[in-house]
Amino acid sequence: MSTLEIKDLHVSIDTEQGEVEILKGVSLTIKSGETHAIMGPNGSGKSTLAQAIAGHPSYNVTSGEILLDGEDVLEMEVDERAQAGLFLAMQYPVEVPGVSMTNFLRTAKTALDGEAPSIRTWTKDVREAMNNLEMDPTFATRNVNEGFSGGEKKRAEILQLELFKPKFAILDETDSGLDIDALRVVSEGVNRAQENNDLGNLLITHYTRILRYIKPDFVHVFVDGKIVDSGGAELADRLEDEGYVNYEKTEATA
Template sequence: MSTLEIKDLHVSIETESGPKEILKGVTLTINTGETHAIMGPNGSGKSTLASTIAGHPRYEVTSGSITLDGEDVLEMSVDERARAGLFLAMQYPVEIPGVTMTNFLRTAKTAIDGEAPSLRHWTKDVKAAMEDLKIDPAFAARNVNEGFSGGEKKRVEILQLELFKPKFAVLDETDSGLDVDALRVVSDGVNRAQDTGTMGTLLITHYTRILQYIKPQFVHVFVDGRVAESGGAELADRLEAEGYERYEAAAAGA
């Protein structure tokens, strides 16, 4: 079992008026085999947490720690974090003109594992994963995300997840922009990876819709850069019924 541990994490960004603190003491522990959902209103710091775990240079950690099996993640470069087993499915996947899906996937897999996968087995694995995610085989020859719809980009993110086999996947609003059919396909891909028992998932979302397909054991409410409450899956149902108003009122009065 692997453990991703976040302790009293404070993160700021630079603005025109100076540094602004976004995360104000976040503490979370995620083990492989677990699914944690983070829910909260816009601007609460959910995506900042995802980007900080991945190593985005815009976000400055002012105090606290992130460790993976005791190793200091904050001392790792972005590529070192990927090789250590961290994966981020981005909220807005970027287009990479001039780089085909085929080249990108195999190059990334080689960089993560430290050796190139067997071409025969790799081709078979890519084909099977694309079929499972209902991705047109012709996409393998297209440039990464170039001209893809929002749903197609999200399927490609989960394709990477299934092929790269990380220890921990951070899914930043993977459900945004998906219709019902695409949401089911993407969720099935996440569940396949999670069902191996060798991956932990941190699922960031606004809504409970995706939680009908990806069942979390733990739900955390994010408000004003902090975890306001944690609980089981039933907490998500309560949020759906009641919203975040009482948490925001409590944060404003703090």
């Protein structure tokens, strides 16, 4: 059993107008096998939370803690966070010209585990994972995300998730830009990773449609850099019907 703890996290970014605080005291605990969905309006700080956990240098943690099994994540470099078991599926996966998917995946797996995987086993694992995600085998020889559609990029992210076997995945709007078939396939990949590896998920989304496939244990509402409400899966259904207007009014009044 692993635990990811976020304690009173404050994060800011530098702008032309000076430093602006985005996260204003976020506390959250995720355990192995749990799925926590983060929902909220645009600009509420959801992606900032993902980037801060992953260690993006543009996001300044001004106070608070992030602990992985008691270890201080904020003292780790980005690669050390990945080696410790954190995985970020990016909202906008980047293209890496000149680096094939095959080379990228095996190099990354070697860096994460400290040793190269067996060629025979690794080739079988990659082929099986790609087949499960309904990816054309030729994608293995193509450059990372180069020329991929939005849905293909998201499948490639979940391919990494299944092969790298992290402790916790931060899924930043993994459902954006997906048609219904791609959404199903990607969601099934996340569910497999959770079932096979006791994965803990922090799932950031605007919409409940992905939550029909990936069932959340907890739903948290983000407004103005804070968690303003938490509940079970039924909270997502209420948000679908009512939106965030009542929460935004409450924050404005406060």
